[in-house]
Amino acid sequence: MKVVVVGAGAVGGYFGSRLAEAGVDVTFLVREKRAAQLRECGLTVRSVQGDYRYTPQVVTDAAEVEACDVLVVAVKNYHLSDTLSTLKPLVERGAKVLPLLNGVGHLDLLRAEFGEAAVLGGYCNIIVTLSEQGDAVHTSPTHEFTFGALVPEQEAVCERLLAAGQGANINLNHSQAIYRDMWQKYLFITAFSGVTTASRLSIDGVMAHPPTREVLRRALTEMHTLAGRKGAVMPDDLVEKLMTYMDGFPAGATSSMHQDFRKGLPLEVESLQGVAVRYADEEGIDLPTVRTLYGLLVPHATPAA
Numbered sequence: 001m002k003v004v005v006v007g008a009g010a011v012g013g014y015f016g017s018r019l020a021e022a023g024v025d026v027t028f029l030v031r032e033k034r035a036a037q038l039r040e041c042g043l044t045v046r047s048v049q050g051d052y053r054y055t056p057q058v059v060t061d062a063a064e065v066e067a068c069d070v071l072v073v074a075v076k077n078y079h080l081s082d083t084l085s086t087l088k089p090l091v092e093r094g095a096k097v098l099p100l101l102n103g104v105g106h107l108d109l110l111r112a113e114f115g116e117a118a119v120l121g122g123y124c125n126i127i128v129t130l131s132e133q134g135d136a137v138h139t140s141p142t143h144e145f146t147f148g149a150l151v152p153e154q155e156a157v158c159e160r161l162l163a164a165g166q167g168a169n170i171n172l173n174h175s176q177a178i179y180r181d182m183w184q185k186y187l188f189i190t191a192f193s194g195v196t197t198a199s200r201l202s203i204d205g206v207m208a209h210p211p212t213r214e215v216l217r218r219a220l221t222e223m224h225t226l227a228g229r230k231g232a233v234m235p236d237d238l239v240e241k242l243m244t245y246m247d248g249f250p251a252g253a254t255s256s257m258h259q260d261f262r263k264g265l266p267l268e269v270e271s272l273q274g275v276a277v278r279y280a281d282e283e284g285i286d287l288p289t290v291r292t293l294y295g296l297l298v299p300h301a302t303p304a305a
C-alpha cells in the first residue's frame with residue numbers, strides 16, 4: 001500500500017505521519033515552501049497521544065511518484081480546485097482519491113473531474129493545528145480517520161488501507177456507510193462552525209444563552225432535513241443527541257472555522273454553509289437559519305489583505 005498525502009498541513013501532517021510511524025509507505029506531495037521546511041527540519045507531531053519526529057518522504061511534483069494506491073487529500077476546500085491538475089496523473093495511474101476535507105460538496109467536484117470509481121469517501125475528527133515551526137500540534141485525545149467505498153468496487157482498496165494502517169496510533173475506521181457518515185459530520189460541522197463563528201463564542205458561550213442555543217438547534221434541524229433530501233437519512237433523535245454531545249464539550253472548545261476567524265485566515269464558508277444553501281435551492285426547500293449564518297459569515301470568508 002503506497003499512500004500519497006496531498007498537503008502536509010495540520011490534518012495531512014498528523015494522519016500522514018501516524019501512518020508512516022506504523023510503517024506505511026507515505027509520501028507528502030506539497031508546495032515548494034513546505035517541502036523546503038520539511039526537508040530541513042523534518043516533521044514533528046506533538047500530541048496528547050504521543051509525539052513523533054522523523055524525516056518524511058517529500059515531493060513537489062506528482063511526476064516524482066511512479067504510482068500510488070491512495071491519494072489522501074488534506075488541503076482546505078478553497079485550495080482544492082488548484083490541486084486537481086496535480087492529482088490527475090496519479091489518478092490516471094490508478095490511484096483512488098480519499099478526501100479528508102470537512103463537508104460533502106467536494107465529492108461533486110472530484111467525481112466530475114475523475115469519475116465516480118476514483119473517489120472514495122472520507123472525513124476526520126480531530127483538533128490539530130500547524131505551529132509556526134510547521135509541527136502538527138494535536139491537543140485533544142480524539143484522532144479519528146474514517147474512510148469507505150462510495151461504489152462497491154472500492155471495497156478492496158479500503159480493506160487494504162485498513163490492513164496497512166492497522167497498527168497506527170490513530171482511530172482508523174473503514175465505514176460501511178461512508179456517505180451517510182460524511183453527511184452526519186457535515187450536518188454537525190455546518191451548524192457548529194456557523195454558530196460559533198457568527199456569534200464569536202466558544203460552544204459553552206453558545207449553550208449558555210438560550211436564544212443562541214436555539215439558533216444552533218435550528219441550524220442542526222435544517223441540516224438534518226437537508227441530509228434526508230440528499231439520501232442520507234439520519235435518526236430522528238440525532239439533533240437532540242448532538243445538542244447533548246456539545247453540552248459535554250470543555251469550556252473554550254470551538255470550531256476550526258472560529259479559530260481560523262480569530263487568526264484572520266480565510267474561512268471554508270462556501271464549502272460548508274454555502275453548499276448547504278445551494279443544495280437547499282436545488283431541492284426547493286428553505287434553510288432560514290443556515291442561510292442567515294451563511295449571509296453573516298460570507299463577508300469574512302476572504303479576509304482583506
Ligand SMILES: NC(=O)C1=CN([C@@H]2O[C@H](COP(=O)(O)OP(=O)(O)OC[C@H]3O[C@@H](n4cnc5c(N)ncnc54)[C@H](OP(=O)(O)O)[C@@H]3O)[C@@H](O)[C@H]2O)C=CC1
Nearest residue numbers: 007008009010011030031034074075079101102126127128
Ligand atoms: N485542523 C483540524 O483540526 C481539522 C480540519 N479538518 C478539515 O481538514 C481540511 C484541511 O484542514 P487543515 O489541515 O486544518 O488545514 P491546513 O491549512 O493546516 O493545511 C492545509 C495544507 O494544504 C496545503 N496546500 C494547499 N494547496 C496545496 C497544493 N496545491 N498542493 C499541496 N499542498 C497544498 C497547504 O500548504 P502550503 O500553503 O504551506 O503550501 C497547507 O499546509 C479542511 O477541510 C478542514 O476543514 C477537519 C477536521 C479537523
Ligand SMILES: CC(C)(CO)C(=O)C(=O)O
Nearest residue numbers: 124125126127255256257
Ligand atoms: C469539530 C471538529 C474539531 C472535529 O474534527 C472539526 O472538524 C472542526 O472544527 O473543523
